[in-house]
Amino acid sequence: MIEILMVDDHAIFRSGMRRLLSDEPDMRIVAEAANGQEAIECLRRRSYGLVLLDINMSGRSGLDTLRRIRLEWPTQAVILLSMYPEAQYAPIALQLGARGYLSKDREATELLAAIRIAAGGGYYLPPGMAQGSLLQAAAGEAPPAWKRLTEREWHVLRLIVKGVSLTDIGDELCLSVKTVSTYRGRVLAKLGLHSNADLVRYCLEHGLAE
Incomplete structure (x- = not known):
């Protein structure tokens, strides 16, 4: 259905x-x-x-x-x-x-x-x-990397870009800091980036920032 x-x-x-x-x-x-x-x-x-x-x-x-x-x-x-x-x-x-x-x-x-x-x-x-x-x-012959993110990875990415700490992200999503850090690592790997600053810049360049 x-x-x-x-x-x-x-x-x-x-x-x-x-x-x-x-x-x-x-x-x-x-x-x-x-x-x-x-x-x-x-x-x-x-x-x-x-x-x-x-x-x-x-x-x-x-x-x-x-x-x-x-x-x-x-x-x-x-x-x-x-x-x-x-x-x-x-x-x-x-x-x-x-x-x-x-x-x-x-x-x-x-x-x-x-x-x-x-x-x-x-x-x-x-x-x-x-x-x-x-x-x-x-x-699209080559979909942008951000389209490969899962819904949970998207939530973590959006909060990081907003400047929310990993601890506060964990509290908001009911996850441990270690799990949030794992999601952050997956996002960085999928996007080919290395830092939170890179994430912010990437979102701005691709029109993904709110």
């Missing part, structure tokens, strides 16, 4: 999506959010097989929310939905880490296919666009 978080600031659209997906035996909307901040709060409470995320929302935009999701949950599958042209926004969405982008005027069968593909670890590219630079933006 693909459990979905639906993020859109229009209640009528969310209701329509619930009705659409209720007929599918392998997927369901289990949580809803009306804006980016609510989406982040939902993700902090539990995990989802997929996030359906609108681009144009009040407050934090869908693209900004996607960036935040990538920071805290780098493996979370996300599909962006919008009325904006796919040719204009699909490459941006995929470069930011989305697993698909669909205009809201697409057929329901395309959305259902995209959900299954993205939740299964693939990328859904709109018909006629699954080629050339767009495909490279989605899959």
Whole structure:
């Protein structure tokens, strides 16, 4: 069962999506959010097989929310939905880490296919666009090293970059200092770095710092 978080600031659209997906035996909307901040709060409470995320929302935009999701949950599958042209926004969405982008005027069968593909670890590219630079933006020939970090390693990295001590990180994550130090070592090894200063610089250079 693909459990979905639906993020859109229009209640009528969310209701329509619930009705659409209720007929599918392998997927369901289990949580809803009306804006980016609510989406982040939902993700902090539990995990989802997929996030359906609108681009144009009040407050934090869908693209900004996607960036935040990538920071805290780098493996979370996300599909962006919008009325904006796919040719204009699909490459941006995929470069930011989305697993698909669909205009809201697409057929329901395309959305259902995209959900299954993205939740299964693939990328859904709109018909006629699954080629050339767009495909490279989605899959990437050489994914950046930070995408190999686990969720726990991400938490440790973010706290280190904020200047939190290993002892305080351990207290926050309910881990021993030795375990936190081990995670720090794994992060440094995966990123090919040597110090906390290197971690800060790396995050700034790759747009990963909050």
